[in-house]
Amino acid sequence: MTRVKHAPSSLKRRKKTLKAAKGGEGARSKLLKTAKEAVRKGMIYNYIGRKKKKRDFRALWIARITAACRAEGTSYSKFIAALKGEKVELNRKMLAELAANDTRAFKVLIKQVKV
Secondary structure, three states, X not given: OOOOOOHHHHXXXXXXXXXXXXXXOHHHHOOHHHHHHHHXXXXXXXXXXXXXXXXXXXXXXXXXXXHHHHHOOOOHHHHHHHHHHOOOOOXXXXXXXXXXXXXXXXXXXXXXXOO
């Protein structure tokens, strides 16, 4: 039986890892072992970051809605409770957009739910 060498696949795998580690400082982008660690860690941070981004944006939207509600003399929690009571199905992203860019529409919305 003939001997099988894995040079092409090994080189491809190494090249792929080093390409993913590109831009790292020092050994992290040059040496295979440290590059592997850097890439693995980077993927973990990437995954965590995608989840964190959602939390951060929700917090931003809530802060914008809160500021607009306070300007109208009500609180965020009372406003959201009133919206749910009136069965208005606008998500926080859209409410924040209204609060920031279309204040007249937001005022009408507050009057509509009678906070």
